[in-house]
Amino acid sequence: LSLSSSGQNASSQEICPSNSSYSSHVSDSHPGSALSRNRTLYSRSDSGISSLLPSDYFKYLTWHKIEQNDIRGSQLRCPRVREGPSAEGLVFRQEACTLPPRKRVLEKNEWETWLQENWEDCTNLNISFQDLGDPYQVANFNRILRRLIRVETLWLVDNSLVDLSAIRLPSCRVLNMNKNHLTSFKQLPKIPQIQHLFLAENHIETLTGLSSLQCTPLESLTLKRNPCEFHQNYRKQ
Numbered sequence: 001l002s003l004s005s006s007g008q009n010a011s012s013q014e015i016c017p018s019n020s021s022y023s024s025h026v027s028d029s030h031p032g033s034a035l036s037r038n039r040t041l042y043s044r045s046d047s048g049i050s051s052l053l054p055s056d057y058f059k060y061l062t063w064h065k066i067e068q069n070d071i072r073g074s075q076l077r078c079p080r081v082r083e084g085p086s087a088e089g090l091v092f093r094q095e096a097c098t099l100p101p102r103k104r105v106l107e108k109n110e111w112e113t114w115l116q117e118n119w120e121d122c123t124n125l126n127i128s129f130q131d132l133g134d135p136y137q138v139a140n141f142n143r144i145l146r147r148l149i150r151v152e153t154l155w156l157v158d159n160s161l162v163d164l165s166a167i168r169l170p171s172c173r174v175l176n177m178n179k180n181h182l183t184s185f186k187q188l189p190k191i192p193q194i195q196h197l198f199l200a201e202n203h204i205e206t207l208t209g210l211s212s213l214q215c216t217p218l219e220s221l222t223l224k225r226n227p228c229e230f231h232q233n234y235r236k237q
Contacts, residue, residue: 072118072121073116073118073119073122074120074123076125077124078127079127082131082137117144119144119148123150123152125148125151127141127144128155128156128157128159132160141159142166145164146167148169148172151169152171152173154169154172154174156175156176156180157176157178157179158179159180160180161181162181163182163187164187164188165187165190169189169191170193172189172193173196174196175189175194177199180202182203183202183204184205185208185212185213186209186212188212191216192215193216194213194217194218195217197221199221199222200222200225201225202226204223204226204227205227207228207231207234207237
């Protein structure tokens, strides 16, 4: 017998079901449920009763796949966008070398996701520290950047970014790209309205390409901890 936090005697063998029996009970009560298959039991130290943490219900879901969710992408300030390819996508990638190229057609659920993400209406967005690794993740990240036509403040800190020259951010006024892998100003996105640009802790070796920012209303530029800092007349240039 053990003393529970409520002060009552309780037998763990009589009252507490085993993890296996409890798991089977949950699975049986919700047949075919993805949530029931992914739930994990946790033992509470105060009473010894196994229970579920609320976060377990959602740990395998992205924000736009949660039911009864009306949140749009433009309402998020720091979303996690580092998703991986689906199982079908992985198979397709393995067979891509043997299949002829085909035009990608958006299915209904993909189109609904596109509308709910709503990146076109974002004006203030932080998508830093995404830990981009797989080429699929980089491609998805660039897909989102191409949709940010109204963003004014954008943080892309520590994303291992190398070249965004194909991206255009027509309304961006504040861009933070600290701690990435840029080696030249030519790798920056098109930012015609930029006012404050942060490029600290990259790998920019020369100031070549800096002239591309002369036609912008740039007010401040941060380049600390870049190799170009050690060049002669760096400040003057």
